[in-house]
Amino acid sequence: MMKFNRILLKLSGESLMGAQKYGIDVTRVESYARQIKEIAEMGIQIGIVIGGGNIFRGLSGTNKGFDRVKGDSMGMLATVINSLALSSALDNENCRNKVLTAIRMEPIGEFYSKAKAIEYLENGYVTIFSAGTGNPYFTTDTGSSLRAIEIEADAMLKGTRVDGIYTADPEKDPTATKFEKITYDEIYNKGLKVMDLTATTMCKENHLPIVVFNMDVEGNLKKLMEGQQIGTIVY
Numbered sequence: 001m002m003k004f005n006r007i008l009l010k011l012s013g014e015s016l017m018g019a020q021k022y023g024i025d026v027t028r029v030e031s032y033a034r035q036i037k038e039i040a041e042m043g044i045q046i047g048i049v050i051g052g053g054n055i056f057r058g059l060s061g062t063n064k065g066f067d068r069v070k071g072d073s074m075g076m077l078a079t080v081i082n083s084l085a086l087s088s089a090l091d092n093e094n095c096r097n098k099v100l101t102a103i104r105m106e107p108i109g110e111f112y113s114k115a116k117a118i119e120y121l122e123n124g125y126v127t128i129f130s131a132g133t134g135n136p137y138f139t140t141d142t143g144s145s146l147r148a149i150e151i152e153a154d155a156m157l158k159g160t161r162v163d164g165i166y167t168a169d170p171e172k173d174p175t176a177t178k179f180e181k182i183t184y185d186e187i188y189n190k191g192l193k194v195m196d197l198t199a200t201t202m203c204k205e206n207h208l209p210i211v212v213f214n215m216d217v218e219g220n221l222k223k224l225m226e227g228q229q230i231g232t233i234v235y
């Protein structure tokens with residue numbers, strides 16, 4: 001059974017859309033905030049990375065004529081927008097939190113450093129790491145593996161809208177079956193789309209376990225923290 005004292009929770013930007021086609025679904029953000037508060041009250045130290053795909057992705061922008069580096073900057077700013085939305089929802093739940101940014105933009109958020117992050121985590125603040133890694137050509141998957149390793153998290157939890165890693169996309173293939181556990185190498189060898197490979201490799205090299213689980217079912221995050229077998233563990 002895994003024991004969690006400090007975690008890094010990765011939420012995709014797309015999941016914030018809920019049933020919408022673009023932007024932020026407030027009920028979804030509120031649901032996430034409630035679940036995060038629930039485990040913060042258990043004394044778990046929580047770092048969070050949110051994606052920006054619900055607003056902008058640099059790579060898809062290149063098809064529309066955007067410069068990749070500028071597009072990636074737009075994507076990183078999108079993650080800041082999402083992070084502020086979650087921060088605000090956490091405030092409404094009276095859950096203490098901080099937004100750190102990988103790129104300087106005070107007073108919107110404080111500039112990230114490991115020391116600051118650890119200080120906030122140890123003082124019980126939910127700490128949101130925004131703007132990814134601060135560099136183009138990376139993703140928020142890499143941002144979250146990087147931050148998880150830096151803050152020495154016990155695991156990176158990837159909250160998605162499916163309940164784990166499947167042999168094929170369960171939304172397209174009804175015969176797909178779920179893995180309880182899987183190794184990093186099996187992900188490569190089977191060509192499974194769990195995270196981008198840069199992030200997967202970082203997790204492997206630094207022995208950071210990943211748990212992929214359904215965050216859209218309220219209560220799942222808490223069950224996971226209580227040690228219930230939810231989702232798929234990558235090790």
Ligand code: UDP
Nearest residue numbers: 013051052053058072075076132133139140
């Ligand atoms: N991005 C970046 N560097 C980073 C993290 C993100 O350039 O370190 C940009 C990139 O353009 C990416 C966008 O921000 O497409 C949004 O992040 P991502 O696609 O990871 O969001 P998600 O898929 O989780 O919604």
